[in-house]
Amino acid sequence: MVQLQDKPPALTPDDWALICQLLEAKQRELLSEIRHTDKRTFRDALHERLQQVDNLMKRVSATGAPD
Numbered sequence: 001m002v003q004l005q006d007k008p009p010a011l012t013p014d015d016w017a018l019i020c021q022l023l024e025a026k027q028r029e030l031l032s033e034i035r036h037t038d039k040r041t042f043r044d045a046l047h048e049r050l051q052q053v054d055n056l057m058k059r060v061s062a063t064g065a066p067d
Helices: 013-036 040-059
Strands: none
Touching: 013 040
């Protein structure tokens, strides 16, 4: 598990761009899983995770600068 530090790590714009790409990939993956699941409780959990990813994407700009 990732350990939280007192201050955020210094990331380059390329690092932030990669984070954005990874979040977008996870968003697509979750949308696909939601479409293909039959279990309501699992679908609800996937929707919650998708909301987390969407919120994080809003906080991270395409240039890599956090809001």
